[in-house]
Amino acid sequence: MLAVLGYLIADRLVRVLPIGIADRLAVALARLVFAARPPARAALEANLARLMPGAPLAARRATTREAFDHFALSLLDFLRLGRLDERALADAIEVRGAEHLECARATGRGVILLSAHLGNWEWGAAWLAARGERVSVVARPHPHPWVEGFFARRRRARGVGMLRQRPLWPGAARALRRREWVALMGDRCCSDGSAWAAALARRTGAVVLPAVMLRLAPGRYAACFDPPLSSEACARGAHRAAIHRQLERNPGQWFGFEPLPGGLA
Numbered sequence: 001m002l003a004v005l006g007y008l009i010a011d012r013l014v015r016v017l018p019i020g021i022a023d024r025l026a027v028a029l030a031r032l033v034f035a036a037r038p039p040a041r042a043a044l045e046a047n048l049a050r051l052m053p054g055a056p057l058a059a060r061r062a063t064t065r066e067a068f069d070h071f072a073l074s075l076l077d078f079l080r081l082g083r084l085d086e087r088a089l090a091d092a093i094e095v096r097g098a099e100h101l102e103c104a105r106a107t108g109r110g111v112i113l114l115s116a117h118l119g120n121w122e123w124g125a126a127w128l129a130a131r132g133e134r135v136s137v138v139a140r141p142h143p144h145p146w147v148e149g150f151f152a153r154r155r156r157a158r159g160v161g162m163l164r165q166r167p168l169w170p171g172a173a174r175a176l177r178r179r180e181w182v183a184l185m186g187d188r189c190c191s192d193g194s195a196w197a198a199a200l201a202r203r204t205g206a207v208v209l210p211a212v213m214l215r216l217a218p219g220r221y222a223a224c225f226d227p228p229l230s231s232e233a234c235a236r237g238a239h240r241a242a243i244h245r246q247l248e249r250n251p252g253q254w255f256g257f258e259p260l261p262g263g264l265a
Contacts, residue, residue: 004030004146014079023073030072034065040257041068049259051247066252070215074120074255077219081123082157086130093127094216095234097225100209104228109158109178110206111228113183116243119256122155123221124213125183127157136161136175138168138184169200176204186243187256194243208234210242216248219262 004023013022034041041064048060055063084092095101104111113135115121137160142148152162163171163182172182186194201208210226210231226242233239247254 002040007147007150008217014076015056019080022076023218023249026072026076028186029071030068031065034068037232043258044187044254044256047254047256048251050260051244051254051256063252067256069165070119071255073218074122074215077215078121078122078154080155080219081126087122089123089127089130092125092219092221093213093222095224095225096162097227099228100225103210104207104209104225107207107228108179110179110204111181112200112206112208113177113181114186114194114197114208114210114239114243116185116187116246117189117257118212118246118250119214119253120221121183121213124211124223125160126158127213127221128181128183134161134175134178135159135182136163136172136182136183138163138172150154165189172200173204176200176206182206186239187247187254187260194234194239198231198239201229201234201254203232205231208239210239210246212246212250214253 010026010249013025017025044064044067045060048055048063052060052063058224111133113124116125121175125135125137132234136244137155139162141164142151162177165171172184182200184197186197197208200206208229208231210229214222214224216222224246226245227243229238247256
């Protein structure tokens, strides 16, 4: 019930408050949560110790606090997506590595968009869908059905599909063979998403495109693409290396609130 109330309040705030005020309030609440030392803080600090070996404790703690701030801001930006038309969304995005995106599209194959809980992946999926790609996301359902439905409705409104049927593999494989895009995360411990991407690429002939959507400023993002990977490159571990580089570049926007998979360390 608290989760439902929290999302309802946040959704209402972004509708009635100016962006600057809503964002400052979100950061203030994030700082309160950080100070309360929830389990997510301890998990992220431990993950950063593995991602940033040798970094002082104070630096890791500051990075963790920054990630809490970014998480709150990214949530508000997700809620604001519904008020953006396609032109406004396109104008808000700076593309980095556009040649890698076009290379993946030019293959004429399905594309596995391998990302991480970094920046704002919801904006990334919505932006690709607005460009005409048929995108389906692999997302772990929220424990509360209302919250899960809330997110599903927002994604559908932006033209983003979801792969729900278990097991996920058949649906993902069918979408890729139809030359569609399947977006999944490679930084969670419940399943090694990057290894899953490699196996899917091998079986379907899809290419793997590492990508993240980084927050630059209020309402401004950068869509960052690394070179697309073949299934052979994935077999050599290039997919894990790509995710690791993305996390290293912007640790303050990483929401690694669960234990880090050993393959990324």
